[in-house]
Amino acid sequence: MARLSLRKLSVICLCISAFLFLVITFQVVEELGQFDDTPVRWEAQGTSDLLTGDRIAGSSERRYPVIVWWSPLTGEQGRLGECGSHRCFFTVNRSYHAHPSTEAFLFYGTDLHVESLPLPRHERHQWALFHEESPKNNYKLFHEPVVTLFNHTATFSRHSHLPLVTQYLESLDALTSHAHLVPLAQKNRLRASGLAPVVYVQSDCDPPSDRDVYVAKLMRHIPVDSYGQCLHNRDLPAHLRDSTAMDDQGFYHVLSRYKFILAFENAVCDDYITEKLWRPLKLGVVPVYYGAPNVPHWLPSNRSAVVVDPAAPPERLAEYLRRLDENDEEYLTYLQWKYKREVTNEVLVSEMEHRPWGVQDLTQSNYIDVFECMVCNRVWENINRRKQGLKSKTWQAQADHLRCPRPRLFDFDVGPVEGPSLRNIWRPSYDQSIKEAQALRRLVVKNKNFTMAQFWKEVFRF
Numbered sequence: 001m002a003r004l005s006l007r008k009l010s011v012i013c014l015c016i017s018a019f020l021f022l023v024i025t026f027q028v029v030e031e032l033g034q035f036d037d038t039p040v041r042w043e044a045q046g047t048s049d050l051l052t053g054d055r056i057a058g059s060s061e062r063r064y065p066v067i068v069w070w071s072p073l074t075g076e077q078g079r080l081g082e083c084g085s086h087r088c089f090f091t092v093n094r095s096y097h098a099h100p101s102t103e104a105f106l107f108y109g110t111d112l113h114v115e116s117l118p119l120p121r122h123e124r125h126q127w128a129l130f131h132e133e134s135p136k137n138n139y140k141l142f143h144e145p146v147v148t149l150f151n152h153t154a155t156f157s158r159h160s161h162l163p164l165v166t167q168y169l170e171s172l173d174a175l176t177s178h179a180h181l182v183p184l185a186q187k188n189r190l191r192a193s194g195l196a197p198v199v200y201v202q203s204d205c206d207p208p209s210d211r212d213v214y215v216a217k218l219m220r221h222i223p224v225d226s227y228g229q230c231l232h233n234r235d236l237p238a239h240l241r242d243s244t245a246m247d248d249q250g251f252y253h254v255l256s257r258y259k260f261i262l263a264f265e266n267a268v269c270d271d272y273i274t275e276k277l278w279r280p281l282k283l284g285v286v287p288v289y290y291g292a293p294n295v296p297h298w299l300p301s302n303r304s305a306v307v308v309d310p311a312a313p314p315e316r317l318a319e320y321l322r323r324l325d326e327n328d329e330e331y332l333t334y335l336q337w338k339y340k341r342e343v344t345n346e347v348l349v350s351e352m353e354h355r356p357w358g359v360q361d362l363t364q365s366n367y368i369d370v371f372e373c374m375v376c377n378r379v380w381e382n383i384n385r386r387k388q389g390l391k392s393k394t395w396q397a398q399a400d401h402l403r404c405p406r407p408r409l410f411d412f413d414v415g416p417v418e419g420p421s422l423r424n425i426w427r428p429s430y431d432q433s434i435k436e437a438q439a440l441r442r443l444v445v446k447n448k449n450f451t452m453a454q455f456w457k458e459v460f461r462f
Ligand SMILES: *[C@@H]1O[C@H](CO)[C@@H](O)[C@H](O)[C@H]1NC(C)=O
Pocket: 033, 036, 077, 093, 094, 095, 096
């Protein structure tokens, strides 16, 4: 009985809060709608800078700055976001482009389409870029002429305003956990019964890092069980075959029996580190890592991964892994941090303690919310400065907020590549993206809306 009424109560509470939310949202939309009727008056004010602050902040607290998600990442038509003591109205509705209360635009890198940018860009319009993904998803963003169009960034780079380097790591506890650790004696028994020392699971074949060519060569010198579509030579149990099973306990069980996991990123850029690195560390398998050249900066200890040197031949790596495979004592030096549950890298410890967002953690904000609030708070900072008659503060993204060098191909021969290969498109596509970035900047600086045809004309003008 008590439980029933508790349930009833929570349903009622839920209804009330949903109702309140709707009321507030509608009210805000309505208020903003009223604003819509007077854009000209806004623009026409001689001292618009001062007035902007007054009208948005208004003593009645009825007006809020509008922040438009130009990429519809959140899908929200309108939401009043609370960011500490500040509030901003977030919307994906592009008709707010010219709205006098609109102060900032948020872009999601992968969805940034050149032909539809919020141009003209008003002097007060701040642009913010969120891009946590691999450069392979939108190369033209990765060049100075485009990166510097933005005021605020949240990217995988440690230099960005909101660095997402550890976006795939939920906690240090997950890293030091022994939940999946398979004792070395058992790994050795599995080896004796024919399990390879090394495992590879990759189904996104021939990405810019050219990892499959390296791995193909490596496989000739040391046994590698390859369960993914790339270089496939072993099948996963049927229930683990789709990509959603990558975080399945059963899949962890398959991987944790190996001594080494090939953790090769799809692109090679500083700070671009994914679950490919963290997963083996969590499982207690030694990652053989190829990706971010600065990975030692982020590893839990100074001996926790075998870092691939792309300039050395794969034979040499195979030789080294064989040596570790045959020498328990040496192999275990790579797991000492794990057995001691000791993360000695102060940089990683500090990052995990201080990052203002969580991963799969309902008690913490997610990084999208934190990104939105970073922009909201900066918008308010300028509103308040204008109110006090101070000069606006400026923020500017720098080239190193999103950077990745030209992809390199391994030059050793692995024989004819089967089937269609993307291998040869990455470099021309990167080179082309430099021209696109320059063209995009020239067009944005002109501050006029442009079509795709005009964009391509600009790209090929030089
Ligand atoms: C977008 O906002 C405008 C007012 O600025 C409103 O008229 C329109 O209905 C909104 N669109 C959607 C899909 O909510």
